[in-house]
Amino acid sequence: MPKKMRPNGEVHMPNLESSLLRLAGPLAAGVLLGLLPPAHAQDLAPLSESEFLNDVPIVLSVSRMPQRLDETPGSVTLLDRAMIRATGARDVADLLRFVPGFEVSSSFESNAPQASYHVSLKDYSNRVQVMVDGRSVYSPFLLGSTGPGLQAVALDDIERIEVIRGTNAAAYGARAFLGMINIVTRDTIDTMGTTAHLALGDSGIQDTLVRVGWGDDRARFRLTADQRADSGLEGAGGRDRVNRFNFRGTVQATDRDRLDVRAGQSLIVAGVGVEGSSGNGLRNRSIDTSFFQVDWGRILNMNEDLAFQYSHMNESVQDQVPNTTFTDVLMSRSGHASSDMLMAQHTVRLNPGLRWIWGAELRQERIVSRILYDTDAALETNFYRVFFNAEWHIVPSLVLNAGSMLERNSVSGDTASPRTMLNWHLVPGQTLRYGVSKAYRPPSTFENFSNLVYRSASLAAAGIPGGEYVDFHSHGGLAPESVVSREIGYLGSFDSVRMDLDVRLFDETITNIIEEKKEANGYTKYFANIPGGNKSELNVPLNIHGAEFQLKWRPWQDGQWTAGYLWIDNGRLYPRKPSTSFSLMFTQRVAPGIHLSLMRSHTDAVPEMPNEGVPGPAVDRTDLRLAKDLRWGSRKGEVSLVLQNLGPSYPDYDPNFRFVRQAYVMLRLEH
Amino acid sequence: MLWHGLSFRLACLCLWLGCGLPLWAHAGQVPVLIVSAERNAAFAEAAEVFIDELERGGVPRGNVQYLTLAEARNSAARGGQLVLALGVEATTEMARNETRAPVLSAFVPSQSFDLIVRSNPRKGVSPLSAIYLNQPVGRQLDLIQLALPQRAQVGVLLGSYSIAQVPLLEDERRKRSMGLTQVQIDGNESMFSKLQTLLDGSQVLLALPDPQVYNSRSLQNILLSTLRAGVPVVSFSPAYVKAGALVAIYSTPAQVGLQSAQLARAVLQGKELAPPQYPREFWIDVNASLARSMNLDIDAQTLTERLKRLELRK
Numbered sequence: 005m006p007k008k009m010r011p012n013g014e015v016h017m018p019n020l021e022s023s024l025l026r027l028a029g030p031l032a033a034g035v036l037l038g039l040l041p042p043a044h045a046q047d048l049a050p051l052s053e054s055e056f057l058n059d060v061p062i063v064l065s066v067s068r069m070p071q072r073l074d075e076t077p078g079s080v081t082l083l084d085r086a087m088i089r090a091t092g093a094r095d096v097a098d099l100l101r102f103v104p105g106f107e108v109s110s111s112f113e114s115n116a117p118q119a120s121y122h123v124s125l126k127d128y129s130n131r132v133q134v135m136v137d138g139r140s141v142y143s144p145f146l147l148g149s150t151g152p153g154l155q156a157v158a159l160d161d162i163e164r165i166e167v168i169r170g171t172n173a174a175a176y177g178a179r180a181f182l183g184m185i186n187i188v189t190r191d192t193i194d195t196m197g198t199t200a201h202l203a204l205g206d207s208g209i210q211d212t213l214v215r216v217g218w219g220d221d222r223a224r225f226r227l228t229a230d231q232r233a234d235s236g237l238e239g240a241g242g243r244d245r246v247n248r249f250n251f252r253g254t255v256q257a258t259d260r261d262r263l264d265v266r267a268g269q270s271l272i273v274a275g276v277g278v279e280g281s282s283g284n285g286l287r288n289r290s291i292d293t294s295f296f297q298v299d300w301g302r303i304l305n306m307n308e309d310l311a312f313q314y315s316h317m318n319e320s321v322q323d324q325v326p327n328t329t330f331t332d333v334l335m336s337r338s339g340h341a342s343s344d345m346l347m348a349q350h351t352v353r354l355n356p357g358l359r360w361i362w363g364a365e366l367r368q369e370r371i372v373s374r375i376l377y378d379t380d381a382a383l384e385t386n387f388y389r390v391f392f393n394a395e396w397h398i399v400p401s402l403v404l405n406a407g408s409m410l411e412r413n414s415v416s417g418d419t420a421s422p423r424t425m426l427n428w429h430l431v432p433g434q435t436l437r438y439g440v441s442k443a444y445r446p447p448s449t450f451e452n453f454s455n456l457v458y459r460s461a462s463l464a465a466a467g468i469p470g471g472e473y474v475d476f477h478s479h480g481g482l483a484p485e486s487v488v489s490r491e492i493g494y495l496g497s498f499d500s501v502r503m504d505l506d507v508r509l510f511d512e513t514i515t516n517i518i519e520e521k522k523e524a525n526g527y528t529k530y531f532a533n534i535p536g537g538n539k540s541e542l543n544v545p546l547n548i549h550g551a552e553f554q555l556k557w558r559p560w561q562d563g564q565w566t567a568g569y570l571w572i573d574n575g576r577l578y579p580r581k582p583s584t585s586f587s588l589m590f591t592q593r594v595a596p597g598i599h600l601s602l603m604r605s606h607t608d609a610v611p612e613m614p615n616e617g618v619p620g621p622a623v624d625r626t627d628l629r630l631a632k633d634l635r636w637g638s639r640k641g642e643v644s645l646v647l648q649n650l651g652p653s654y655p656d657y658d659p660n661f662r663f664v665r666q667a668y669v670m671l672r673l674e675h
Numbered sequence: 676m677l678w679h680g681l682s683f684r685l686a687c688l689c690l691w692l693g694c695g696l697p698l699w700a701h702a703g704q705v706p707v708l709i710v711s712a713e714r715n716a717a718f719a720e721a722a723e724v725f726i727d728e729l730e731r732g733g734v735p736r737g738n739v740q741y742l743t744l745a746e747a748r749n750s751a752a753r754g755g756q757l758v759l760a761l762g763v764e765a766t767t768e769m770a771r772n773e774t775r776a777p778v779l780s781a782f783v784p785s786q787s788f789d790l791i792v793r794s795n796p797r798k799g800v801s802p803l804s805a806i807y808l809n810q811p812v813g814r815q816l817d818l819i820q821l822a823l824p825q826r827a828q829v830g831v832l833l834g835s836y837s838i839a840q841v842p843l844l845e846d847e848r849r850k851r852s853m854g855l856t857q858v859q860i861d862g863n864e865s866m867f868s869k870l871q872t873l874l875d876g877s878q879v880l881l882a883l884p885d886p887q888v889y890n891s892r893s894l895q896n897i898l899l900s901t902l903r904a905g906v907p908v909v910s911f912s913p914a915y916v917k918a919g920a921l922v923a924i925y926s927t928p929a930q931v932g933l934q935s936a937q938l939a940r941a942v943l944q945g946k947e948l949a950p951p952q953y954p955r956e957f958w959i960d961v962n963a964s965l966a967r968s969m970n971l972d973i974d975a976q977t978l979t980e981r982l983k984r985l986e987l988r989k
Contacts, residue, residue, distance in 0.1 A: 048835055048836060050763050050767070050783075050784075050786075050787035050790045050791060051763070051784045051786055051787045051836050051884060051885070051886070052762075052763050052764075052787070052886075053762045053763055053782040053783065053784070053808055055784070055884040055885075055886060055889075055911075055912070056782075056784070056808050056809070056884060056911060056912050056925065057715070057717050057782075057912070058914065059914045059917075060891060060894050060912075060914045060915060060917075060918045061891055061894065061895065061918060062917060062918050062919070063894060063895050063898040063899060063918045063919040064898060064899075064902060064918065064919030064962070064965060066964070068899075068902070068919075069964050069965060069968050070902070070968045070969075071968065072967070072968055072970055074970075163903070191899065191900075191903065193867055193896050193899070193900060194867075194871065194900070194903070196867045196868065197868065221892040221893055221895075221896060222892065256895055259891060259895075306917055353964065356963045356964060356967070432972070638868075
């Protein structure tokens with residue numbers, strides 16, 4: 005179904021008093037203007053009856069009609085612009101700390117700060133899909149990752165982030181395996197004019213942004229260039245820098261046709277590795293991602309529209325690893341991935357109670373890496389997808405969302421990912437949801453075809469047979485991982501106490517999980533499907549179950565509490581031990597134009613840290629942000645102070661990488 | 676045209692009126708003359724109801740003639756007892772015309788009618804009156820209070836056509852303890868940032884007819900921006916509801932035709948032409964999909980009935 009969702013319309017409504025306060029200026033000016041007849045009023049022709057009688061083009065067609073949060077086929081956490089700004093977060097990964105179920109890291113060690121849902125970052129973050137404006141930014145290189153995609157756009161260009169907690173493969177196919185992060189950038193109409201910001205602070209923080217938006221009713225454009233830079237986690241490999249530019253052009257070609265063109269590039273240069281390590285020496289790794297995307301939307305009538313999308317993406321990884329022991333061995337993880345995607349979809353509303361979306365998608369991914377695959381040939385994977393999803397109001401209080409994605413993967417075969425979700429409005433504002441869905445994650449190219457061989461004379465001299473050290477050698481023929489996900493949800497809206505509550509009880513059973521294994525020689529690694537994934541009982545399907553809570557409470561004027569809580573038993577621990585995490589955020593306008601936010605998050609101790617298989621401690625982090633609006637004439641801006649991790653430093657990703665207390669000041673100007 | 680489609684009956688009427696013209700072209704004076712600049716579906720439907728209603732009151736169909744302005748200019752036909760002018764162009768021409776019969780105007784916005792009256796004093800000639808096309812501002816605000824009781828802060832985007840309505844709006848919103856946020860659009864500058872400012876400080880946007888503000892170029896951006904901001908639009912035209920406004924209040928051509936006939940009948944019975952007035956009957960359209968997505972439990976029928984009851988009590 006259409007992915008535009010808004011919370012209950014009342015939630016974001018400014019209350020009367022604050023509106024009046026904020027609008028005192030324009031209001032007074034307006035009244036004055038109203039009392040004075042416009043100078044040229046007499047020159048106007050009389051207002052014609054055609055203003056009342058003529059047809060106007062349809063704007064909110066069926067697919068633009070938002071879906072209510074209590075009717076979506078799954079739990080959704082919505083991070084809107086106000087919340088994004090109030091957190092003081094510098095990238096999307098850091099924001100996801102406020103979504104129950106997510107584990108995040110600020111480390112660039114693996115590729116870029118990443119996020120995983122319900123499974124540890126140790127298991128990579130490849131079981132969550134990331135989309136930006138309908139384009140998958142999931143990195144297919146190596147094992148697959150959310151990292152580079154989460155860095156695809158400047159935080160300031162984001163309108164909202166919809167995090168679908170739970171399988172969403174029925175709508176978006178493989179990779180939306182356990183969840184999906186859907187980033188929606190701001191419409192070009194909302195970013196007209198010039199915006200600039202500069203943030204400087206501890207840990208070498210140097211974030212900058214310049215954005216220019218121009219155009220008119222028919223055609224509007226935006227160009228954003230920005231940088232996110234700091235000296236990295238304490239103890240990590242050095243300075244991390246993300247430089248991006250993103251262009252978006254929107255052309256209202258006719259009353260019914262809208263064309264959106266997007267293009268951009270992001271360059272992630274990260275200091276990784278460990279000084280003196282023979283196989284993981286200090287170095288800079290770069291991930292250079294560029295893309296082009298064109299969307300064409302056509303409104304057929306009030307109840308039908310069509311959408312077409314083409315996108316192309318290139319990802320180039322440069323990662324030369326210095327080797328101090330075998331100096332003649334070129335250790336590298338470099339390579340190149342590219343993809344092309346073509347999609348068509350048709351949205352139909354048959355009657356007020358039934359709408360559906362169906363369509364098809366062709367996707368081709370190519371990966372070339374001499375070092376990873378021991379070949380110069382491109383390894384190609386084609387995805388052919390057909391999807392159908394319907395939203396049916398069986399009776400006004402009962403909404404059925406049902407659909408499926410049929411997928412043919414040229415490497416791993418055919419799969420069907422169905423989903424059925426029933427939302428029952430017990431009474432207005434109280435909704436129960438129950439659903440079952442199935443999803444697959446096809447093996448990544450690396451998992452299926454890796455052939456990482458180091459060859460050198462020094463290896464032969466060291467006794468490696470033939471001087472060939474085979475680091476990875478896949479056997480091929482991997483089957484996709486599959487998950488059956490069941491959930492019971494509850495959404496409660498308590499208007500009298502201004503509170504919204506979202507509860508999700510989940511049970512996810514993963515089979516055929518793909519695990520890294522070692523050959524008898526003790527060092528060559530390969531990947532294999534194992535029926536389960538439980539470290540102690542590998543033949544039992546991996547079962548993840550638990551509960552997530554999300555609460556929004558506005559107890560008093562201009563103040564809001566947001567809380568998230570997770571209790572999970574993800575079956576990866578031995579002996580099994582459930583763990584919890586929570587986040588709490590409080591925002592308050594303390595005086596006219598002055599905003600305070602206070603954030604606290606906690607994750608339990610972990611048995612294995614992502615980079616090293618050693619236990620990690622419980623982590624608590626407290627952040628504070630204080631911001632003041634600036635306004636002079638038609639210009640406005642904001643100055644803010646952000647304090648991150650007020651408590652002691654904590655290890656992030658690796659026991660030796662520490663997130664230390666840091667502060668930064670940001671100045672933001674708009675004209 | 677959007678008025679509920681052309682019924683077969685209506686289509687027949689258009690044909691009949693069209694075919695009937697040559698017979699009447701030299702008929703000279705008829706008691707009642709209907710004129711409009713063009714024959715569109717809305718005018719034709721109003722004319723049909725008007726004629727039917729007069730017939731029910733004992734005025735033979737043959738006593739009513741419907742001509743376009745061009746036809747009227749070329750014929751000797753004059754309304755002996757009453758002229759019903761449909762639309763701004765016909766009203767303007769009839770106001771300038773030296774016709775002896777009273778002129779009742781319909782399908783004319785109140786501000787246009789005032790302008791026409793101001794520029795054509797018609798001193799010593801026959802009376803001129805109107806049933807306005809627009810709804811009274813108070814009725815629109817009452818609708819907002821009924822449909823969106825939580826939303827008391829009303830935003831208006833003003834252009835040169837609509838700014839004159841502000842004093843009236845101020846009066847009416849004060850009576851109802853509602854807030855008013857207003858932003859004036861200057862034709863020479865972009866409305867983007869002003870629209871954003873308005874939406875930041877409004878809970879509902881009341882659209883006032885003004886081609887400088889609402890036109891086919893701007894409507895797309897206005898409606899999409901209101902959707903993003905979660906600010907529903909209350910409009911004056913059912914076409915806007917189809918396009919993406921939440922609700923519209925308007926009078927149908929049939930309602931206009933009926934009210935015109937009732938005023939006309941009084942004149943034909945020798946009474947004076949009633950003063951200019953707003954439409955008595957109205958209809959409400961609700962964009963049901965949008966209402967549902969905004970979690971609003973409203974429907975057109977109930978809202979119309981509740982608003983009528985409210986007006987009866989006043």
